[in-house]
Amino acid sequence: MSVVVYIESQKGVVKKAGLEIASFGRAIADASQDSLVAVTFNLEDTSTLKLYGVDKVYNVNTEEDNFFNVERYANSIQNVVLKEAAKIILVSASADGRYLGPILAVKSKAAYFSNVVALPTSYDPLTVKRSCFTNKAFNESTTNEECSVISLCSNAYGLKEKQGLAEVVEASYETSSTSLKVVSVDKVTDKITIADADIVVSGGRGLKGPENWHLIEDLATVLGAATACSKPVSDMGWRPHSEHVGQTGKPVASNLYIAIGVSGAIQHLAGINSSKVKVVINNDPEAPFFKAADYGIVGDAFEVVPQLISKLKALKQ
Amino acid sequence: MNILVCISNVPDTTSKINFKDQNEAFDTNGVQFIINPNDEFGLTRAIWLQQKSGAKVTVVTIGDSSCEPILRKCLAIGADQAIRIDAHPLDGFFVASQLAALCKKETYDLIITGRESIDYNGAMVGGMLATMLSLPYVANCIQMDVEGTNVSLQREIDGGKETLISTFPIVLGAQKGLVEESDLIIPNMRGIMQARQKPLTVESAITLNQATSVKIFEKPPEKGPVKLVDSNDVDGLIELLQNEAKVL
Ligand SMILES: Cc1cc2nc3c(=O)[nH]c(=O)nc-3n(C[C@H](O)[C@H](O)[C@H](O)COP(=O)(O)OP(=O)(O)OC[C@H]3O[C@@H](n4cnc5c(N)ncnc54)[C@H](O)[C@@H]3O)c2cc1C
Numbered sequence: 001m002s003v004v005v006y007i008e009s010q011k012g013v014v015k016k017a018g019l020e021i022a023s024f025g026r027a028i029a030d031a032s033q034d035s036l037v038a039v040t041f042n043l044e045d046t047s048t049l050k051l052y053g054v055d056k057v058y059n060v061n062t063e064e065d066n067f068f069n070v071e072r073y074a075n076s077i078q079n080v081v082l083k084e085a086a087k088i089i090l091v092s093a094s095a096d097g098r099y100l101g102p103i104l105a106v107k108s109k110a111a112y113f114s115n116v117v118a119l120p121t122s123y124d125p126l127t128v129k130r131s132c133f134t135n136k137a138f139n140e141s142t143t144n145e146e147c148s149v150i151s152l153c154s155n156a157y158g159l160k161e162k163q164g165l166a167e168v169v170e171a172s173y174e175t176s177s178t179s180l181k182v183v184s185v186d187k188v189t190d191k192i193t194i195a196d197a198d199i200v201v202s203g204g205r206g207l208k209g210p211e212n213w214h215l216i217e218d219l220a221t222v223l224g225a226a227t228a229c230s231k232p233v234s235d236m237g238w239r240p241h242s243e244h245v246g247q248t249g250k251p252v253a254s255n256l257y258i259a260i261g262v263s264g265a266i267q268h269l270a271g272i273n274s275s276k277v278k279v280v281i282n283n284d285p286e287a288p289f290f291k292a293a294d295y296g297i298v299g300d301a302f303e304v305v306p307q308l309i310s311k312l313k314a315l316k317q
Numbered sequence: 318m319n320i321l322v323c324i325s326n327v328p329d330t331t332s333k334i335n336f337k338d339q340n341e342a343f344d345t346n347g348v349q350f351i352i353n354p355n356d357e358f359g360l361t362r363a364i365w366l367q368q369k370s371g372a373k374v375t376v377v378t379i380g381d382s383s384c385e386p387i388l389r390k391c392l393a394i395g396a397d398q399a400i401r402i403d404a405h406p407l408d409g410f411f412v413a414s415q416l417a418a419l420c421k422k423e424t425y426d427l428i429i430t431g432r433e434s435i436d437y438n439g440a441m442v443g444g445m446l447a448t449m450l451s452l453p454y455v456a457n458c459i460q461m462d463v464e465g466t467n468v469s470l471q472r473e474i475d476g477g478k479e480t481l482i483s484t485f486p487i488v489l490g491a492q493k494g495l496v497e498e499s500d501l502i503i504p505n506m507r508g509i510m511q512a513r514q515k516p517l518t519v520e521s522a523i524t525l526n527q528a529t530s531v532k533i534f535e536k537p538p539e540k541g542p543v544k545l546v547d548s549n550d551v552d553g554l555i556e557l558l559q560n561e562a563k564v565l
Contacts, residue, residue, distance in 0.1 A: 067479070070454070095474045099456040102409070102444030111528040112410065114439050127532070132437050136334045139534045141408075144527055180453030180483040187477030195475035199564070223565075241494065242477070247330055247435060248354055248493045256564040266331050270435070277562045279554070280543070290543050295557055299548025307551045315555065 002037040002084040003029045005054075006077055006091045006100065012044030016159070016196060017092040019052055023160040024119070024152050025090050026053030032123050036164065037084050039077045039171065046168050053162035058171035065173070067182035068096050074104045075174035081108050081147070088126065089149045093253070094195055101151045110147035117156045134247065134270040153274060154195065154253040194245065197226035199256040200275070202245060204230040204268075206261020206282065206301060210238040215305045216260065222312045228252065230262050246271035261301045264289025281305065318372040318485075320363045321425040323416055323442065324391060325353040325406075325434040326384040336534040343436075343534065345383075352387050355431025359491030361500055362461065363429055364395040370463075373397050375425075379406045379415050385517065392512035393504035399515070404522035408529045409437070413445035418523045420450055426485040427468075432457050432492040440490070447488035455481055459494030 005025040007018040014022075022038065029036040035055040040046070046057045058080045065072065077100075081089055089110060091097040098114065105112035115130045117138065126143045128150060194200055201223065203216040213227075220227045227243060234244035245252050247270040257275035261282060262268060269292050272278070280293040283300050290296050297304055328334070329349040337344040352360070366372040376391040377400040378384050388399040402419065406412045420428060430443035440456070447454030459478065460471035468487060472479045473494065504512070546554045558565045 068474075095457060095472075098440050099444065099454075099472075102413075102441035103448045103454065105410075105441075106413075106445050106448035112439075112441055112445070113529065114441060132534075133328070133334045134330070134435060134438060135537075137336070137534055137536050140532045141529050142532060143529055145529075177451065178453035178483070180455070180481055180487070182479055182481050184480045185474070185477065186480070187474065189476075191476070193476035235498070242473075244493075248498070256558070256562070270330055277558070277564045279558070290545075292540070293543045294540075294562065295546065295554060296543045297546050297548050297551070297554060304548055304551060308554070311551050311555060 001034045002086045003032065003034050003088045003090065004037050004039060004077070004081050004084055004086040006089070006097070007038045007040045007049070008092055008094060008096060009040060009043050012042055014040070014043065014048050015094075017094050017097070017154060019048070019159050020155070020157055021090050021092045021152055022049060022052035022054055024157045026160070026162050026164070027119055028088060028090070029053070031119070032088070034088075037080065037086070039080050041073065046166050050164050050166040051161050052159070053164040054166045055164055057166050057168050059168055060171045060173050062173050067185060069176060069182060070099050070103060071176035071178055071180065072174055074100055074107055075176065076171065077104055078107045079172065079174055087147050089147065091149065091151050093151050093154050097151060101149055105149040108147050108149065109145065110149045111143040111145040112149045112151075113141060114151040116150050116152050119157070131274065135273045155255055155276065156253070192224065192226045194226045194228055194243070194250050194252060197254055199223045199225035199258070200228050200252050200254045201225045201258045201260070202228035202230070202262060202272070203233060203239075203260050204262030205232050212302070213239065215301065215309075218309050219258070219305060219312075222309055222316060230268055259289055259293070260305060262289060263287050264292055318366065318370065318426045319424060320366060320372050320374045320427045320429065321420065321423075322356065322360045322363050322374060322376045322391070322396065323428070323430045324356045324360070324376050324378045324387060325431065325436070326350050326378055326380055326387050327353045327434050327436045330435060334536070340534045341532070350387060352390060353431050353434045355433060355490075355492050357501060358493055358495050359429035359431060359489070360391060360394060360396065361496040361502055362491065363427070364502060365496070366463065367395065367397070375400060377402065377416065377419060379404055379412050379522070381405065388517055389512050390504065392515045392517070393508040394502045395508065397515065399517040401517065401519050402522050403519050407527050408531070409439040409441035410445060410528040411525065413442045413449060414525050415522055416442070416446050417449040419520070420446070428452075428486070428488040429491050430488065432490040443488055443490040450488070452486055452488050453483050454488045454490070455483075456490040457492055458489040459492060461489065461495060
């Protein structure tokens with residue numbers, strides 16, 4: 001039998017989340033003594049997958065269709081699931097992965113587990129640990145179906161190299177039966193996204209105004225980080241809505257989250273608390289963020305952040 | 318146009334999360350329940366279509382009678398009628414299956430779910446429901462423009478947005494952007510009075526096999542106190558992030 005993993009790529013190159021889900025898949029395949037079968041779309045070079053323990057790759061060529069067409073992707077993956085008689089299907093927790101997962105689960109008559117944070121604790125029946133209540137708790141859930149789809153939280157497992165064959169086989173791009181069509185994509189390609197970033201630098205109302213955002217941007221640049229902001233900051237138009245993180249904004253699950261001039265309201269924390277290490281810089285020692293953070297500096301952002309930027313720059317040289 | 322808005326009854330974000338029965342069940346004691354925020358964005362967008370073109374807005378939830386106050390609130394906000402499917406929502410698949418059964422009995426042109434609920438954060442009901450009905454689904458929907466039987470939508474993606482077109486019927490996963498927080502409708506006295514007269518019907522659930530079972534809940538271990546570094550010692554912070562946290 002096989003474990004089937006959907007590996008995301010961008011412009012023909014595997015995304016980091018794709019390598020993480022492959023690593024996770026390898027460990028599951030080892031534990032359940034299955035082979036690890038990847039489904040990719042328009043991958044230019046499948047050899048990277050050899051380093052992450054993939055045994056076989058179905059690389060679908062979508063030809064005329066450049067967009068992520070969720071129906072066609074789901075049908076194409078479903079095809080491989082049937083061929084391989086897979087009992088476990090894995091997807092990343094990216095926007096596309098979370099879009100695809102439930103659709104694929106219904107098509108495959110599979111149970112669906114989102115927000116999975118670790119390797120299964122049992123394979124008979126399949127049992128997984130998931131986060132819930134916006135990371136204020138976890139639960140252990142078991143499948144009642146023959147087949148299950150697991151969506152792994154970003155950065156929950158990490159990258160683990162292991163040799164594999166990554167033998168490439170033919171795969172077909174299936175059709176869609178609904179009227180839905182993607183007509184255009186509007187995406188920043190020169191900046192690292194909040195979803196893909198290892199480090200996120202976030203600014204709050206404490207930065208006083210958009211003219212001071214060079215502090216956030218310079219710090220992010222030296223760290224190779226994505227930039228984010230609190231809700232009032234995007235509501236006031238200091239920053240674009242796409243940077244708003246929290247309960248009503250984007251979720252963040254980075255390895256390092258640096259909050260500057262953010263008070264740490266519960267709705268803000270709800271969106272960012274699955275980040276591994278949290279750092280706060282705030283001039284109010286009573287700010288609630290200090291209760292949620294791992295490291296903190298009580299101080300004025302306008303003094304601390306420039307020092308941090310120059311020290312980090314010096315370190316990088 | 319017939320619109321169905323699927324509503325989840327969720328604990329307010331500020332609620333204390335506790336468990337009971339040897340950690341096998343969520344303890345609702347002292348918890349304040351609200352309309353799931355993503356569902357409320359969707360409901361507001363539906364009300365706009367009702368006001369503009371006379372669409373009929375039905376809200377539905379799966380739950381016991383303790384969910385009725387939030388359905389009444391949806392009616393006070395402006396929904397025309399409410400349905401409660403009388404069952405304990407066991408998991409996302411169960412909820413999607415109940416909704417699919419309802420949608421096969423009635424015809425809806427537009428079915429709105431929230432991008433995700435803020436209790437289980439599953440982000441699965443909309444996609445599952447659409448697939449069960451063989452309808453298109455747009456997740457993380459931040460814009461919708463209706464032109465006759467055609468609809469143009471935007472989906473938020475990592476690092477940007479995507480524009481899609483479709484015909485009705487369609488299922489979408491609403492989130493902020495579809496309407497803004499300042500657009501949310503606060504029920505007035507008249508709305509609240511009218512809501513009492515509007516139909517709220519209770520329907521029985523279909524029986525089905527549960528796809529997943531939650532066995533046990535646990536809370537994360539208590540976090541240790543924050544390590545404070547002096548504001549004149551950014552070197553100290555960098556050193557901790559490099560050598561202790563190992564994130565730089
Ligand atoms: C239903 C609902 C949903 C919400 N969803 C979200 C969400 O998704 N995301 C979100 O962020 N918020 C959300 N909020 C809002 C949230 O409750 C807070 O109001 C918001 O997060 C506060 O933003 P802030 O920390 O930037 O501003 P403030 O709370 O004003 O905090 C600014 C902080 O900066 C500090 N500061 C000031 N000057 C300096 C300085 N010179 N140097 C260092 N620090 C300084 C202050 O001490 C203060 O702690 C939501 C609220 C509701 C009711």
